[in-house]
Amino acid sequence: xxxxxxxxxxxxxxxxxxxxxxxxxxxxxxxxxxxxxxxxxxxxxxxxxxxxxxxxxxxxxxxxxxxxxxxxxxxxxxxxxxxxxxxxxxxxxxxxxxxxxxxxxxxxxxxxxxxxxxxxxxxxxxxxxxxxxxxxxxxxxxxxxxxxxxxxxxxxxxxxxxxxxxxxxxxxxxxxxxxxxxxxxxxxxxxxxxxxxxxxxxxxxxxxxxxxxxxxxxxxxxxxxxxxxxxxxxxxxxxxxxxxxxxxxxxxxxxxxxxxxxxxxxxxxxxxxxxxxxxxxxxxxxxxxxxxxxxxxxxxxxxxxxxxxxxxxxxxxxxxxxxxxxxxxxxxxxxxxxxxxxxxxxxxxxxxxxxxxxxxxxxxxxxxxxxxxxxxxxxxxx
Ligand SMILES: *Cc1c(COP(=O)(O)O)cnc(C)c1O
Numbered sequence: 001x002x003x004x005x006x007x008x009x010x011x012x013x014x015x016x017x018x019x020x021x022x023x024x025x026x027x028x029x030x031x032x033x034x035x036x037x038x039x040x041x042x043x044x045x046x047x048x049x050x051x052x053x054x055x056x057x058x059x060x061x062x063x064x065x066x067x068x069x070x071x072x073x074x075x076x077x078x079x080x081x082x083x084x085x086x087x088x089x090x091x092x093x094x095x096x097x098x099x100x101x102x103x104x105x106x107x108x109x110x111x112x113x114x115x116x117x118x119x120x121x122x123x124x125x126x127x128x129x130x131x132x133x134x135x136x137x138x139x140x141x142x143x144x145x146x147x148x149x150x151x152x153x154x155x156x157x158x159x160x161x162x163x164x165x166x167x168x169x170x171x172x173x174x175x176x177x178x179x180x181x182x183x184x185x186x187x188x189x190x191x192x193x194x195x196x197x198x199x200x201x202x203x204x205x206x207x208x209x210x211x212x213x214x215x216x217x218x219x220x221x222x223x224x225x226x227x228x229x230x231x232x233x234x235x236x237x238x239x240x241x242x243x244x245x246x247x248x249x250x251x252x253x254x255x256x257x258x259x260x261x262x263x264x265x266x267x268x269x270x271x272x273x274x275x276x277x278x279x280x281x282x283x284x285x286x287x288x289x290x291x292x293x294x295x296x297x298x299x300x301x302x303x304x305x306x307x308x309x310x311x312x313x314x315x316x317x318x319x320x321x322x323x324x325x326x327x328x329x330x331x332x333x334x335x336x337x338x339x340x341x342x343x344x345x346x347x348x349x350x351x352x353x354x355x356x357x358x359x360x361x362x363x364x365x366x367x368x369x370x371x372x373x374x375x376x377x378x379x380x381x382x
Pocket of ligand 1: 073074097101185188209221222
C-alpha cells in the first residue's frame with residue numbers, strides 16, 4: 001500500500017529528484033515587474049506595485065480594504081491590535097494551527113486560549129467554542145470576561161486550515177453574541193470561499209500570507225483585509241510608523257511599526273496574482289487526482305467541507321493510527337517523497353504549555369494521524 005501511494009505521487013509530479021511539499025512557481029510577469037521595480041528605484045516603502053497589489057486583492061476577494069504588510073504574522077498582530085486586543089486580554093484560537101497564529105496573539109501581550117477543531121473541516125469547532133464560552137464566561141458591561149482568570153476575552157482567531165474553510169458563519173454568530181471580535185487567519189486560504197464569499201471577509205478583519213509556501217508568494221508578505229474603513233485606516237497608519245501625513249515633518253502620533261510591504265515584494269505579488277486562476281485550477285486538479293486515488297483505499301483524503309470551495313492549498317490524508325502514520329512517513333521520505341506530519345499542536349509546544357486549553361480531543365486525534373502530501377503547482381512553463 002505505501003509503495004502504491006509513493007508511486008502515485010511520483011506519477012503526479014513526474015520528476016527525478018525528490019518531491020517537496022511546496023515550491024513556488026513563476027511563469028508570468030514576475031521578472032518583468034521586478035526589473036521594472038528595480039529600474040524605477042522605488043524598491044522600498046513607496047511605489048506603485050504595493051498599491052496595485054492591494055487593489056488586486058480587493059478585487060479578487062471582494063473585500064473593501066486591503067493593507068499590504070511584511071508577512072502574515074505581522075498582519076495578524078496588527079489586525080488583532082486594531083480589533084481591540086490589548087495587554088492581558090485572552091484570545092481564543094484553535095489548538096491545531098501553524099505556530100504563527102498563537103505568536104501573533106502573544107505579540108499583542110495577550111494569552112491564547114486553545115479550543116478544539118472540527119474533524120470535518122479541521123478548523124475551529126463552533127461546538128467547542130460555545131461549550132467553552134457558556135461554561136467559563138460572563139458578560140460585564142458588554143465585555144466577555146473569563147470567570148476564572150477575570151481577564152477580558154476580546155478576540156477569536158479561527159483558521160482556515162490547509163485552505164479549507166471552517167464553519168465561519170456559525171463562529172461569527174457565536175462571537176457576536178458574546179461580544180468577541182473575530183479575526184480570521186486566512187493565511188492559507190487565498191482563493192477559498194464559504195457560501196461563495198471569500199474567506200477572511202466574515203470577521204472584523206482577516207489576514208493573508210504570501211510566504212514562499214503559500215498559494216501565491218511575494219517572497220515574504222502578508223495582507224490585512226477588512227470591510228471596516230476605520231479599522232483599515234488604523235491598520236495602514238500603525239504599519240507605516242504611525243506618521244502623520246505631512247510633506248516634510250516627522251510627527252508620529254502612536255507607537256507604530258515598520259511593517260509595510262516593500263514595493264519589490266509587491267511587484268512579484270502583482271505578477272503572481274495575475275495567474276491566480278490557473279494556479280488554483282492546477283491545485284484543484286492535483287486534489288481531485290489524490291481524491292480519486294484515496295477513494296479506493298481505507299485512508300481518508302481531506303475534502304473541502306460543505307458549502308465551501310477550497311483552494312486545496314495543502315493536500316492531506318488521515319491514517320488509522322499514529323503508528324501507521326509514522327511508518328508511512330519513514331517510507332515516503334526514504335523514497336524521496338516529502339510527506340510531513342501536521343504541525344505539533346500549539347498547546348503542546350513548550351512556550352504555550354501553560355496556556356488555558358479547553359477539551360481538544362479532535363485536535364489530538366487528528367494531530368496523530370494527518371499527513372500532508374506534496375501539493376506544489378505542477379505548471380512549470382519557465
Ligand atoms: C503561514 C501562516 C501564517 C503566517 O504567515 P507568515 O507570512 O509566514 O508570517 C499564519 N497562520 C497560518 C495558519 C499560516 O499557515
